[in-house]
Amino acid sequence: DNTNTMVRFNQIAAVAALTLLASKATAFQFPASNRRDAIKDILSKGVGFGAIVANVDVANALVEGNPPPSKVKKSLSEEYRQGTAAMAQSAEAEVLPREAYKKLESGVIYADISKGDGEEVTDGKKVNTQWVLRRSNGYFVDSSAVSDSVPFIFTVGDPNGAIEGLDQGIRGMKAGGTRRILIPPPLAWTQGVDDGKPGPLPAGFGPKQQMRRVMEVRRDVPGEYIFLEVKVSKVR
Secondary structure: OHHHHHHHHHHHHOOOOOOOOOEOOHHHOOOHHHHHHHHHHHHHHOOOOOOOOOOOOHHHOEOOOOOOHHHOOOOOOHHHHHOHHHHOOOHHHOOOOHHHOEEOOOOOEEEEEEOOOOOEOOOOOEEEEEEEEEOOOOOEEEEHHHHOOOOEEEEOOOOOOEOHHHHHHOOOOEOOOEEEEEEOHHHOOOOOOOOOOOEOOOOOHHHHHHHHHHHHHOOOOOOOOEEEEEEEEEEO
């Protein structure tokens, strides 16, 4: 049932910026065929992603590729580990309407979660960003918050700065805004995930291996996307 598939997919796809899924995540795992069908439906209809519903036990969701919250070396707050926006009535937790999603000719899809009121991101601008990286099944991979909220800084249009999908998807944002960007693997880490490559780069062995597998095994799978939720904190 395509409707039920979308409802289930919405429960994990639109987790707000800077939230973290925490232990036991079988509820968030879907067969690849269902994920592909769901995303094909998005592409054909422009369907937006819904927020996590109230009966999803966020505190018991596994963060694949990372140690359980109790073993995370960095001391993150309990509120962050369990998903700040998922528990709060924040803008990031709102369901985005279909018309909010836009698709670029390259295949990148994006939607503004909240609009900023600062300087606009255009070609040649240097931007500071906070980010959350997820796989297409909704699994949390990494975020700037895990690394002490050190921003990812790059110059728009610099091929050695950001991965191509982010470089395209961030244009038009304004400082203070947050955007959800769906990036096809061919526009992601085509040069690898090692230090010095275009970013943002996942840190640690587990997150890096997840993205390597996506780029090596699922790069050409129709309907495969990498999710980035990005907040622009500074433009200059």
